[in-house]
Amino acid sequence: MEKPLQIVITGATGFVAKNLRKYLSESNVHLISISRKNFKAFKNETKIISKTYSEKSLLPKIINSDALVHLVGIGKQSSTESFDSINVNLTQNMVNLTIKAKIKKLVFLSGLGVSPYSSTEYFISKLNAENxxxxxxxxxxxxxxxxxxxxxxxxxxxxxxxxxxxxxQIPGSGKYQIQPVYINDVTKLIFTSIKEEKFRKKIIDLVGPDIITFEKYVKLFLKHSKTKISYIDLEKSYNLAIRNSKFDYSVDDLNILVGNFVGNHKKLSKLSNGKFQSVIQLLKTGALL
Ligand SMILES: NC(=O)c1ccc[n+]([C@@H]2O[C@H](COP(=O)([O-])OP(=O)(O)OC[C@H]3O[C@@H](n4cnc5c(N)ncnc54)[C@H](OP(=O)(O)O)[C@@H]3O)[C@@H](O)[C@H]2O)c1
Known part of the structure; x- marks a missing residue:
């Protein structure tokens, strides 16, 4: 029998990590999952609690693993956490650790729209991490x-x-576009990218088959409910986001939405040889409720 793969996952209790750990555990992968806080382990999973991701404590536990999936990341800054410290420096530390631990592959989630021309702090931090x-x-x-x-x-x-x-409340017109991708397709794709050589040293837009306006997405989600939709002027939205960290949308959320980023789904679908779930279909059937 083939030896099961051993995969390290950082940011273990996050949204993507939780779903990925479940999927990989069911796929008989041996997991080594790292989080800052305690969590319930799946089958075939070794748990590491580390607040600092220090090399000294992690290196002996993850040595010679087949892959490391780095899922630590923040989408908004605070007085205690900056994009530079978490999105950039911690990624750099994980790159060094991957090399020292002789791990064969690193998978990283950046952000749609990241490019050398990016001008916002979030995108620049993801670009620096990519680099x-x-x-x-x-x-x-x-x-x-x-x-x-x-x-x-x-x-x-x-x-x-x-x-x-x-x-x-919908900021601005709501007519900016998104290209949502279903989590089950994401977890499957991450596993495929670890196993298949054609994903080697590739940077890939991770986008679903549907391009949809934010407004339409919200309306489809809320369709059977009696939720009142109001539109909030974009200038006012930014004003509230800048002044109040508790406002529903952060400055970085607004930047991403207004940025209107879409990608090449056909290319992804061809590379991965797989069919992706339509998120519009999921919304129509109420499967996300
Ligand atoms: N979800 C999306 O739609 C989306 C889109 C584009 C890119 N991404 C990227 O995909 C990755 C995973 O996203 P996600 O949605 O799963 O995010 P998430 O739910 O916020 O999970 C991120 C995890 O990062 C860890 N983390 C946060 N701050 C940290 C800190 N100061 N020190 C150490 N660890 C810290 C936490 O794990 P523990 O609490 O377990 O320590 C947290 O649960 C992120 O890099 C994100 O930027 C996500």
């Missing part, structure tokens, strides 16, 4: 995801809360 990986000698796959959709992602949870509160 640390690309300039290293390791084999990698970098995915640039649009909005990843599941039952338990942050935006779905927010929309469910809006249904309870019976109201939602």
């Amino acid at each position: 640390h990986i690309r300039n290293s000698p390791i084999n990698f796959t970098i995915f640039r995801p649009s909005y990843i959709v599941g039952k338990d992602d942050l935006f779905t949870k927010y929309l469910k809360k809006c249904i309870k509160d019976k109201m939602i």
Whole structure:
């Protein structure tokens, strides 16, 4: 019998990580999962609790693994956490650790729209993280995801809360586009990228088959509920986001939405040889509720 793959996952209790760990555990992978806090382990999973991701404590536990999937990341800054410290420096540390631990492959989730022309802090931090990986000698796959959709992602949870509160605010016209991708396709694809050589040293847009406006997405999600939709002027939205970290949309959320980023789904579908779930279909059937 073939020896099962051993895969290290960082940011273990995050949305993508939780779904990926479940999928890989069911696929008989031996997992080594790292989080800052305690969590319930799946079958075939070794748990590491580390607040600092220090090399000294992690290196002996992850040595010679087949892959490391780095899923630590923040989408908004605070007075205690900056994009530079988490998105860039921690990724650089994980690149060094991957090399020292002789791990064969690194998978990283960047962001759709990241490019050398990026001008916002979030995108620049993801670009700098990508560059640390690309300039290293390791084999990698970098995915640039649009909005990843599941039952338990942050935006779905927010929309469910809006249904309870019976109201939602849409910034600006809501006519900017998104290209959501289903979490089950994402977990499957990450595993495929670890196993298949054609993903070697590739940077790939991770986008679903449907391009849809934010407004239409929200309307489809809320369709059977009595949720009142109101539109909030974009200038006012930015004003609230800048002044109040508790406003529903952060400056970085607004930047991404207004950025209107879409990618090449056909290319992804051809490379992965797989059919992706239509998120519009999921919305229509109420499967995300
Ligand atoms: N979800 C999306 O739609 C989407 C789209 C584009 C890109 N991405 C990228 O995909 C990756 C995973 O996304 P996600 O949606 O799963 O995010 P998430 O749910 O916020 O999970 C990220 C995890 O990072 C860890 N983390 C956060 N701050 C940290 C810190 N200061 N020190 C150490 N670890 C910290 C946490 O894990 P623990 O609490 O377990 O320590 C957290 O659960 C991120 O890099 C994100 O930028 C996601």
